[in-house]
Amino acid sequence: MNRLYIIQKKILNKIFSNLIKKFEKLLFFLRKERDFLNFKTEMVFYDGFVDKKAVIDQFKVQINLNAQIFEQADKLLAHRFNLLGSGELSLGQKIEWHHDFKSGYRWPKVFYQKLVEAGFDQYNQLKADIKVPWELSRLQDLITLGQAYYLSSDEKYTEEFIAKINHWIDENPPEVGVNWVSSMDISLRVISLIFAYFFFRSSPAFTNYFRNRYFSLLYYSGVHIEQNLEVSSSGLRNNHHLTNCAAMVWLGIFFKGYNKRANRWLDRGINDLCLEMDYQVNPDGGSFEGSISYHRLALEIFMFTTILAEKNIVCFPSSYKKRFEKMCEFTMHYIKPNGLAPQFGDADNGRFCILNGYGVDDMRDHRTILGIAGEYFQRNDFKAAAGEKIWDALWIFAKCQKQMDATLSYSKLIGYSDTGLYIMRNDRIFFVIKCGSIGQKGNGGHDHNDQLSFEVNIDGMDIIIDPGSYIYTMDKDARHAFRSTKFHNVSCLGDLEQNIIKNDTVADLFKMYSLNKGVRLIFNEEPPGYMNFLGEIVLGENQRIQYKRSVQLNEADRRIIIKDYFMGSQEKSTCRLHLSDQVKARQSGDKVAIIDSGKSKVEIRADEDIRIENCIISPSYGVKINSLSICWDFCEKTEFHISY
Template identity: 40%
Template structure:
């Protein structure tokens, strides 16, 4: 694809923008330009900081430090009075988590960090906050923040590494370890790292002021961690003054650098709001606190409508970003309600639906499919995971946190053993809710449809299929979407079998970024080697909406689940092709029938891709393959009985990314057909307990195919012509 020039894209954007919206955007950009010019001048003259005298004029309390020493935190989740109860609850129901927190805090004291797939890295006696420690690339710490950028094409280093470190999420582990052990070394390390960060990151200089989202998340984590140390003797008046001055600077920076656009706001802008609400609620002594708080609470309501579909799914076409956005909304909602704010019923209902989506999305093993992008994004990390990769795929802790808020016993039960986060929000109430959930037997999860997002869950006991039949997200900007239309994940018998490969990286490697979001990286069909949605290899966060998927049939009943959907991403070819895919889950006989119809004219090459979970043994079986994990097996069989079309099938090795920055080997099955359209391919996917049940015979498979085709014929007869 020929890359369009930046000038051409800008011209098209101007032509396509309505006049009223255009003038609002021009006005905002002019205002920002003036603000940034003034900020650059102030920074150059050394006036970006905040003197003690100026700080005193910015607070409402005459003797601020004395006030902060004695102030009792009745409006936060944790405080000195709750320490004994919280520690006892954590040790009672999550003893391994307590040990893991202490171990992680000790590593933080030793300046050993494991971020974004780096593995444990020792950063030395003095932390360099401006370096991508995975590659060694360093940003100029004296540069004006607007002059610093991520890696240009083709990549080579990752700006997310210093950003992630400076989010300070590990500081919360220091606070938790302090509560668990009463060891002052954790308070001293907290003071030391914050002091060092402030010294080496003056306002508006360096990489850690570039992204307002990270400034806001840092403020939230500083506030969380501070509340563990309020009674520590290690927090001197000198430290407190520097700490709160920096938080005031953080708040002003967020408010003056909002990641807002008239045409599109996303998780970045939401994080800005969250940071302002946290600062506005927890530091009411700041004269600007009321402005931040009022603005943020109003914008939370607005962004809930803009960023979350009516069915409760985040609009960015990514399950990982749904998790991040849910975490931000949920945490801030709980804090605001604790401080007496009442949200609208519409806001609360949509937030509850966000949790319901997680409830239904969760697989039998407690993880979720990684649809779309995943950058390991979190607001705060209140527990340390013994199984590190699982942190990026297990969202059940959010159900535990939300259960008391919405009085949902099903949330509590679905949370399983993920109660560590909830303890820091609810204290002993978390234990009560966990016990109540364990004492009742609720109905098992059922199949579910989320039509606004285009996500469908076909389920029967431990047989689970998740299908992505949705748009590109972000109002078709596609910033975090992948070419995964009609792709799916499948689990059965307690194992994941067919999975999405994940994301791996963003600007660190443009080629790998594009490889992991390409059609060939997903469990769908490729036509003539083309992408479902075309994208420019230089524009890593944009994917035009060519595919325009449409769901034709969704029928879920006690006997079966049936989903029929199609997309039009290949209609742009000289000889157009429509890909229609049918999923039929038979709940009695426990098989999934997959039918691919490639409707069109002309000769084409069709590739069907099936990406397998990690440690599987693959062997040929009849007209397909069988792969095994322990004593269980899954059959993938091509069924050419009616069509007389048998694809050429092969296996090869490729990469999967269980989390951002980490990749592991993955087995892939490719089925290839070259010939004239239309082409219909039928697949049987059948889980088998290797020792306990026989494999289906060819006659049995034909009987199942007859049943499927009978149902499909009946459905087709009811469709309008």
């Protein structure tokens, strides 16, 4: 009986799915431009868009920042972009929105469901990266164009903005082509379009005809997002769904009062945003993704959306606000002395919106969000941690008061047991190690085999770093390699992976097939002046081999002592340490390497003969650069010292 029921259910689901697809095709013909001539949005936008004089006066003082905006905006006028490792290049007079300009592949202009059904594996074979047209069509460059117009009132920026939007609409009708496949990217496009509206709305070139097209694009984007919310068949939700929720909030506020659908967007968006704060953010404030980069994305989503909603008389529970603040504290603590974030887990350059440094900033620099957090929570420590990147707050609050007397007093030890990140630091050392659960509640979509891997920054310079992510679906072999145990600063037992990862299909690239998590056993300062960490992970499905790593930071001797143990195996193991491309390394005897950062010399001394090998690291999505790694082989256990 149960089996018959399951078969009937599958048949009904198939019929229903086919009907939905036909209905969606019908919608393509029905979704003509709506009449918004009598509609005026009542959205209250950020203070920086109200007090224009305050913003302009501040930018007159910030000469370099002002110059950077216009320099980037003028490049955008010439259609010069730097996206996903492309380097700066011209996309020509007319942008090809369906084109991966890195590989040369062009997606067909067909009903988007056909592209979904075709899957991603064929693009891997063609070495085509679907993220390239998606990234371009997020239209996040519109914010830079808008800033240039806002600060100068030069209509050349408006002309480019209107021409670009008209061309995009003509080339991307609703439901047609690659840029309607991902609801997340549609959601991010919505955010860019609403930002741009408030930059350009006062221009005389913003005619009723253009306004109607613009609002129609926004409205039908909302319809599509609501009908294609990104939740897996198993119920798993991640940053994609979070972005969908935020877009519904933004659209619900923008179109509030237009019809019942728009009101529903707002109600559902706010409700789901609160649910995702509990679901996607750990109690200690770290993202559940297993990725530092995706934590920043999630924090930006919550930050910009919460502030906007509250300006439009939306209230959030106190529990939501407390966890939101914890996200900011987590960010403040993981940022290294050089302003960059560690690269644990995936990093694809994803941003909710970019208010500064579009196309030029180091994507590992997460400080901009702390400037906004400092103003919002009125916390001087957040402002101090933001440093020179505090000025994004100006667009949000029309003020940006850098606290000259604000000093940061970090704890020597701070641990995030829910997220699995442990930090040791003093005035010269920043040491961070990963040890915790698998991201996305065990799915591992954006996690790597990097349990017990670490980064070291000494005197403000990166010494040992995580190699990054490099690429996603375009090259599944490279994707698999950068996720693997060998690409992290750990000891490897032969070819044994910490967790099973596959690359048979593109779907495998965003999943882990085992749940071997890191377990922290010790994290303390005993006795004073000695910071200690001990963690372990059990490897293998049948062998159950214990891998333990202990770390002791001896402040008096200026030395980090690390010991690795494999219990249950006597096979040959290899320890690898990946160096920053900004340092020089040379061997000094059989067991010693000298690292020169330009500010200090660091000695790495192992108990076995070492070798210095070439390796590849990726500081940004789509970018590969050469660097060096220090390696040595051992059996069962090894000990090495990092002296500075």
